[in-house]
Amino acid sequence: MPLLILVFQALILIVLLLKRYAEKRNTSDAILAILLLISSYQQICYTVGFMGWYDTFRNTKINYFLIDAGTAIAPLIYFYVKSITKSNFKFLKKYWWHFVIPISLVVYRLTIYTYDALQPGFNETQNGVLKIALDEEIMQPVLLIVGFSVMLLYLAFTIQLYYNYRQKIKQYFSNIFKLELNWIRNFLIVFTFLFLYDSIQTVVGTIIDLGYIERWWFNLSLAICAIYIGLKGYFTETTKLNKLDFSFSPKQISIPEATKETKKEVENTAVAAIAALMEREKPYLNPDLNLSELAKQANVTRGQLSEIINSGFKMNFNDFVNSYRVNAFKGMLKEGKHEQLSLLGIAYECGFNSKATFNRVFKKLTNFSPTQYLQSLVG
Structure with missing residues (x-):
């Protein structure tokens, strides 16, 4: 019940962010809404499983659509910070390359679902042939490593991006308090905490079997963090740099033939x-x-x-x-x-x-x- 309540609140924040994006076209609002939507989807899948749905309805096909969201959340974290700290930010077509892995995972899951659905007896089972033999035996262990690596890299890139921003505004503004964006610092701390928590839980899960009950605390933490991020992201002014260009390079004063x-x-x-x-x-x-x-x-x-x-x-x-x-x-x-x-x-x-x-x-x-x-x- 606590998770369902938190997820419902997150969905309300997602609607508010998308509504504001439709009105003002702030890219940061759209990115944050998508990030929260993916997180909420994970929470809903976990909560439904915790309620016993998958055990009661053994022929449900939800396992085909429980896709590791870390490979999508990682670049979204990066672009959210970039959309706030870069003046006049626009999401360019070339940025879609950052989402090749999650898009490929969706296509891959749809492909194995289509194949398994054509096999005899698929309606009476929970997982088909490819889901068991290919996905769970081979792909899932590989995706654990890929997901960890992608999140680690993007968190490192994003922290560096934020650090460079903090240094840059000192070269341009005389009062930086309103531009320091301590909210972004907290945003990165939250996701770093969740990343470390999930990594430790994954390592422990390879040693001992962790069921729904043992994984409940991480999902509760994720739900609480989603609410915090949604609230702060909605009520914090994140468009201070939208109409300001402070990109410049130091330049020596030109002195022809100077000694x-x-x-x-x-x-x-x-x-x-x-x-x-x-x-x-x-x-x-x-x-x-x-x-x-x-x-x-x-x-x-x-x-x-x-x-x-x-x-x-x-x-x-x-x-x-x-x-x-x-x-x-x-x-x-x-x-x-x-x-x-x-x-x-x-x-x-x-x-x-x-x-x-x-x-x-x-x-x-x-x-x-x-x-x-x-x-x-x-x-």
């Missing part, structure tokens, strides 16, 4: 110009400042500005801008602003847009919390 001395001199001049702009115009006070906006103010390209900051200031864009905000915060404290405003209020005036980002950045750049730093001033 090393000339190049160094020009680089120093560029660094000084950016520092002067930050002091004079104070663009860091804009909480939404990004690399493109600052590049326009400095009259350089995004790639050139990124190179100047990375090489000249030895920082990424995020740390560079926030270092000015931290210095502005320190200056306001010395002026006694804390007697009029809260520390968070001062932080907002300096260009920060969240308490979490402010506290983390301040600690990183000063080795003090904002409260400790204030105490060191008044003490």
Whole structure:
């Protein structure tokens, strides 16, 4: 009963995600809905078996359609994260190659079902000739290895994709709290946990016989995780990058026939110009400042500005801008602003847009919390 209730809730979330996809065409909604649908299908098959359906109706043919979903879920996990972390993501035709294995499995099962259905006495048995001799004896052990390998590879690719995204936004945005997508981190933790749980259960199952009761806890975990993923995926804004292109490559400033001395001199001049702009115009006070906006103010390209900051200031864009905000915060404290405003209020005036980002950045750049730093001033 708990599993049926959870599966029913997951189906409601699937309908909501598909409805929103039909209205807004967010690819991430469609991918997540399909991912949850496949997971729910596995849950339904297990629950029906747990209720004794397969034992009571021995001629049921459901075993032909209990296909390992891991080979389909793995690429869906990857493309869900990719659809959120890549600006203007579109699901291209070439991406269908990632689903060759699950599609082939469906075709294979339909083929052996068709063959077995033509054999005498098929209606009176649960599994036909090929299902027993080919599928259960040969293919199932092979699919265990294939499923494990596919999930391991795609989880590794997806974690790397997310890590690269986190590094990339630091090169483009000055406030990254709303773009860090901690939900995706949790999403990956959930599937990593399920993968490890299932792998351990599979290994144990090769040593001792695990029945429906022993496998109940994994299926309960899967059902709970599906609800969590569905709820967070539906209520979390995942389209922040849809209309923004922050793809760029650092680019050296072009200096025709430059000597090393000339190049160094020009680089120093560029660094000084950016520092002067930050002091004079104070663009860091804009909480939404990004690399493109600052590049326009400095009259350089995004790639050139990124190179100047990375090489000249030895920082990424995020740390560079926030270092000015931290210095502005320190200056306001010395002026006694804390007697009029809260520390968070001062932080907002300096260009920060969240308490979490402010506290983390301040600690990183000063080795003090904002409260400790204030105490060191008044003490």
